[in-house]
Amino acid sequence: MAHRSFRLRSPTTEAPLARYTLMAVAFLFLALFLILPLVAVFIEAFRKGAGEFFLSLDDPDTLAAIRLTLTVAGIAVPLNLVFGVAAAWAIAKFEFKGKAFLTTLIDLPFSVSPVISGLVYVLLFGAGSALGPWLKSHGIEILFAVPGIVLATVFVTFPFVARELIPLMQEQGTGDEEAALSLGASGWQTFWYVTLPNIKWGLLYGVLLCNARAMGEFGAVSVVSGHIRGLTNTMPLHVEILYNEYNFVAAFAVASLLAALALVTLVVKTVLELHYGAEIAAGRKH
Amino acid sequence: MDVSVKNIRKEFDRYPALNDVSLDIRSGELIALLGPSGSGKTTLLRLIAGLEQPTLGKIYFGAEDASHRTVQERHVGFVFQHYALFRHMTVADNIAFGLTVRPRGQRPDKAEIRRRVGELLEMVQLSGLEKRYPNQLSGGQRQRVALARAMAIEPKVLLLDEPFGALDAKVRKELRRWLREFHDRTGHTTVFVTHDQEEALELADRVVVMSQGAIEQVGSSDDVYDRPNSPFVFSFIGDSASLPVTVTDGAMLFQDEPIGIAPKPRDIQGGNGTLFFRPQDVALVADPAAPALEGRVATSRRLAGTRIADLDIGKPGEAHHVEIEVPLEASAATGTVLRFRPTRWKTFAE
Numbered sequence A: 001m002a003h004r005s006f007r008l009r010s011p012t013t014e015a016p017l018a019r020y021t022l023m024a025v026a027f028l029f030l031a032l033f034l035i036l037p038l039v040a041v042f043i044e045a046f047r048k049g050a051g052e053f054f055l056s057l058d059d060p061d062t063l064a065a066i067r068l069t070l071t072v073a074g075i076a077v078p079l080n081l082v083f084g085v086a087a088a089w090a091i092a093k094f095e096f097k098g099k100a101f102l103t104t105l106i107d108l109p110f111s112v113s114p115v116i117s118g119l120v121y122v123l124l125f126g127a128g129s130a131l132g133p134w135l136k137s138h139g140i141e142i143l144f145a146v147p148g149i150v151l152a153t154v155f156v157t158f159p160f161v162a163r164e165l166i167p168l169m170q171e172q173g174t175g176d177e178e179a180a181l182s183l184g185a186s187g188w189q190t191f192w193y194v195t196l197p198n199i200k201w202g203l204l205y206g207v208l209l210c211n212a213r214a215m216g217e218f219g220a221v222s223v224v225s226g227h228i229r230g231l232t233n234t235m236p237l238h239v240e241i242l243y244n245e246y247n248f249v250a251a252f253a254v255a256s257l258l259a260a261l262a263l264v265t266l267v268v269k270t271v272l273e274l275h276y277g278a279e280i281a282a283g284r285k286h
Numbered sequence B: 001m002d003v004s005v006k007n008i009r010k011e012f013d014r015y016p017a018l019n020d021v022s023l024d025i026r027s028g029e030l031i032a033l034l035g036p037s038g039s040g041k042t043t044l045l046r047l048i049a050g051l052e053q054p055t056l057g058k059i060y061f062g063a064e065d066a067s068h069r070t071v072q073e074r075h076v077g078f079v080f081q082h083y084a085l086f087r088h089m090t091v092a093d094n095i096a097f098g099l100t101v102r103p104r105g106q107r108p109d110k111a112e113i114r115r116r117v118g119e120l121l122e123m124v125q126l127s128g129l130e131k132r133y134p135n136q137l138s139g140g141q142r143q144r145v146a147l148a149r150a151m152a153i154e155p156k157v158l159l160l161d162e163p164f165g166a167l168d169a170k171v172r173k174e175l176r177r178w179l180r181e182f183h184d185r186t187g188h189t190t191v192f193v194t195h196d197q198e199e200a201l202e203l204a205d206r207v208v209v210m211s212q213g214a215i216e217q218v219g220s221s222d223d224v225y226d227r228p229n230s231p232f233v234f235s236f237i238g239d240s241a242s243l244p245v246t247v248t249d250g251a252m253l254f255q256d257e258p259i260g261i262a263p264k265p266r267d268i269q270g271g272n273g274t275l276f277f278r279p280q281d282v283a284l285v286a287d288p289a290a291p292a293l294e295g296r297v298a299t300s301r302r303l304a305g306t307r308i309a310d311l312d313i314g315k316p317g318e319a320h321h322v323e324i325e326v327p328l329e330a331s332a333a334t335g336t337v338l339r340f341r342p343t344r345w346k347t348f349a350e
Helices: A016-045 A049-057 A060-093 A099-111 A114-125 A132-137 A146-157 A159-172 A175-182 A187-216 A219-225 A235-244 A248-284 B041-049 B091-100 B110-123 B139-151 B169-186 B197-203 B221-226 B231-236
Strands: B003-012 B015-025 B030-034 B056-061 B076-079 B157-161 B189-194 B206-211 B214-219 B241-248 B251-254 B271-277 B282-284 B293-303 B306-313 B320-326 B337-342 B346-349
Touching (some): A016 A248, A049 A060, A049 A248, A060 A099, A060 A159, A060 A235, A099 A146, A099 A159, A146 A219, A159 A187, A175 A187, A187 A248, A235 A248, B003 B041, B015 B041, B015 B214, B030 B197, B041 B157, B041 B206, B076 B139, B091 B110, B091 B139, B139 B157, B139 B169, B189 B197, B197 B221, B231 B346, B282 B320
Parallel strands (some): B076 B157, B157 B189
Antiparallel strands (some): B241 B251, B241 B271, B271 B346, B282 B337, B293 B306, B306 B320
């Protein structure tokens, strides 16, 4: 009897043609919609050479925009870090009334258009609002000033940390915390020595994503900022202004900084996964 | 230290997990809380530890009312079912945890902590593994690290939740013997939860049998096996058969036929009840005219040194299924009619 050998493939693996087609579609799509625009940003930024690139960045208004963006992220990210940990802790480890409501609220910034998020603050603190005249008479500036930009950024970015931590903490349960308490640890010691180390990688992910969005947010910030050059312009807003002034090199130079931030975020994330993959996986398992 | 549980009630979302439970644990005793899942045994253990608060009732440690003490203040050693080792800490750091979190004044210095960790590791026979992480240990090793960690705070009471539940049979047996020796050596008041009756009967000084949020019986292994005080305990511990019986005029009847045994003083003296006996506590009756239970063999199987016969007893349509042990030489082919009487039994009123 003739012996025929087949190359058996696992039941879940597709035929080679189907596999390569799927991969080609995925890569083509990525190249067309993600990589190409990203490359274009850098090409435009360096169109007139590196000298022009740095020259266009060395502009008082641009530097002010960079400073403001760093300031806003510097305030919004720590705030959302604290809020995210607190919310995730409450949702994952306690039973209380209104838990489902809180979970839904956390998703609100994701489901609402950023423009609406900004508009909310205009309605709340604007001249036409009930609070507006009082704020004005006391010399407190929120809209068209740094506080408004920070508020809008906090609002838009607050789901990132909480969203990353809730499933992780739910999966880990309360066993480790109970063990720590039974060994005599205080609540604070339990959090610091047991809970925090268990969630540190998830927390880092959340903070990275939160930071990227805080620096890149356009819509909500645009509504509350007032676009005052050198004062209330963040980097994304500044890019738009420069672009509208046909100052393409400068616009793309600032844009390339933002794009570089995104790339750095991705690289850090990948490096973390490579180096601590086992630990991250262990942290997710119980 | 003595531990007393007085009239404890615990509700979760209005549903009672424990209802009016009282239990006295003597100092130095090794106690098993045994019951099916949902019987409330783990809840009772967690209440003693202070990981849950009772809805009603009190818990005493010695003469002191500990009901309102926090888990930290109760100072108990608790070993969790899945160990709950801190995965980002080494074995040594895990064991030292209870000492390192002490307030500065009461905390031993670093050298002292290291010495104590070394002692504890030796005690649980894991010397040399200080630097390992929990995920580099086998299940049995993790369990012993968890025990060492709990012992590090020098608790008066040791509480273990299903200590051998996640281990394979061989390791389980070894650790069981080891825990018994460990208890005898250290003399801690120890309470452990298990659903495995073999484990409870072999290991514990006294077994607390629980069902549906209540304690059914407290006693030695012999007590709960030989003198079960409720239908639940009789059927839960060991193998047993049960039949509905009626007692009239000093005779026990099954489906209106006498079965050849007379009720003893501890049995029901009249009316309807349930007869319980163990498969091995029966004697075959050769005389076809003598009163006895009569059944047809449905199947029979050889089990080590004995043969177990599955019998259908009683009128067709009302047949009851019981298992009895028969001598190897007796004929027990399917369809054979066997006649027997229980030699040891107990009846409970309906």
